[in-house]
Amino acid sequence: QLQFVESGGGSVQPGGSLRLSCAASGFTLDNYSIGWFRQAPGKGHEGVSCINSRAGITYYADSVKGRFTISRDGAKNTVYLQMNSLKSEDTAIYYCARVHCWARGTSKAGNGWGQGTQVTVSS
Numbered sequence: 001q002l003q004f005v006e007s008g009g010g011s012v013q014p015g016g017s018l019r020l021s022c023a024a025s026g027f028t029l030d031n032y033s034i035g036w037f038r039q040a041p042g043k044g045h046e047g048v049s050c051i052n053s054r055a056g057i058t059y060y061a062d063s064v065k066g067r068f069t070i071s072r073d074g075a076k077n078t079v080y081l082q083m084n085s086l087k088s089e090d091t092a093i094y095y096c097a098r099v100h101c102w103a104r105g106t107s108k109a110g111n112g113w114g115q116g117t118q119v120t121v122s123s
Contacts, residue, residue, distance in 0.1 A: 005114065038094045
């Protein structure tokens, strides 16, 4: 089973920035499409962004388009989510996972979730 470790969350004011990291354990991230999901209190998991390096595809949900940027560093075996201009509605636990990634969407591949990283946007 592929394992991920998310980090980089925290508490910021509206308009602030955070960079989330997704590190792989025991496998090479470059071999897979990787995505970020989030779960706000009382809601289901929402696909936020994904990257499919083999196809040269990145996807962003409309709610984050223009504010979030996904990237990967093969040397560090890590995928990042740079989040700028954060809003209160971005408050959620953020998870990374292996995904199916298309230009118009993403879906999770495999079972289970990691521990996630909490992002809180509040004044």
